[in-house]
Amino acid sequence: MSLRSTLIRLATATAACALVSSVAVSPALADDEWGGGEDPGSGQGGEHDHDHDHDRLARGVVTAETLLLRSAPNRGSQVIRVAHRGERVSIFCKTPGQSVDGDNIWYLLPDGTWAWGAARFIEVIGHEQPRWC
Secondary structure: OOHHHHHHHHHHHHHHHHHHHHHHHOHHHHHHHHOOOOOHHHOOOOOOOHHHHHHHOEEEEEOOOEEEEEOOOOOOOOEEEEEEOOOEEEEOEEEEEEEEOOEEEEEEEOOOOOEEEEHHHEEEEOOOOOOEO
8 A cells, every 4th residue: 555545544534533523522513503403492402313413414316327436525536435326325514626527516425435426426405405514
């Protein structure tokens, strides 16, 4: 394994841990960002069912015949897995990255791999739009 591959894997793991840590440390902020916090007047003490946190993720469908999902938001990064046309994916967040056909937005997909996919080839479905990373 090359030094570059090792550094890319380390950077990806660090970024994923930072994302998970920031949500775990500040759940009130996470609720505000997702718009899913409890109504203070609801009498439920502000707690919510964490089993449904995945329901707040944006959803998408792959539009490319095959889409390479990568370790970073650019075409030069390591391929983590391949998604196929029609595959439904969850979108954790979006960030600017390398432009793909004029679109520089990339989505972080938590579907078991925490891989990046070019937004150019993922159509957002449903009412929940991806938040910024």
